[in-house]
Amino acid sequence: MKVGSLAGGSTGATRQSIFDSDCPGRVVLDKLTSRWGVLILTALRDGPMRFHVLRDHIGGISEKMLSQNLRTFTDYGLTDRTVEPTIPPQVTYALTPMGMEVADRLHSLLDWVSINGEAIVKFQSGRSAR
Numbered sequence: 001m002k003v004g005s006l007a008g009g010s011t012g013a014t015r016q017s018i019f020d021s022d023c024p025g026r027v028v029l030d031k032l033t034s035r036w037g038v039l040i041l042t043a044l045r046d047g048p049m050r051f052h053v054l055r056d057h058i059g060g061i062s063e064k065m066l067s068q069n070l071r072t073f074t075d076y077g078l079t080d081r082t083v084e085p086t087i088p089p090q091v092t093y094a095l096t097p098m099g100m101e102v103a104d105r106l107h108s109l110l111d112w113v114s115i116n117g118e119a120i121v122k123f124q125s126g127r128s129a130r
Helices: 025-032 035-046 051-057 063-075 097-128
Strands: 079-084 090-095
Touching (some): 035 051, 035 097, 051 063, 090 097
Antiparallel strands (some): 079 090
């Protein structure tokens, strides 16, 4: 087992390196850093949202993809799901403390992409024209 600076966690426990192909953290990394995962988690930084509001806030996401990702994040302990006993039921999602921690980190990535995305696409377009 390799242990490195990206071995993870703040508990001080020895963990398998995320660079190892069989590291369990790879599954979590895959979900967190998917296109929809990043957008869902960072959208919830602003506070709890009902399902349809979250769906409308994230352009292009289908109800199926939103539902699958929210279920996964709830299973991972990153989001809480609250169902109000109304007709029809109102379902609200909110970040847990751990979810807020990762959402803050992902938000920094989105800020960087917002600042540099256009320049990167322009650079790539210039290279492919050669």
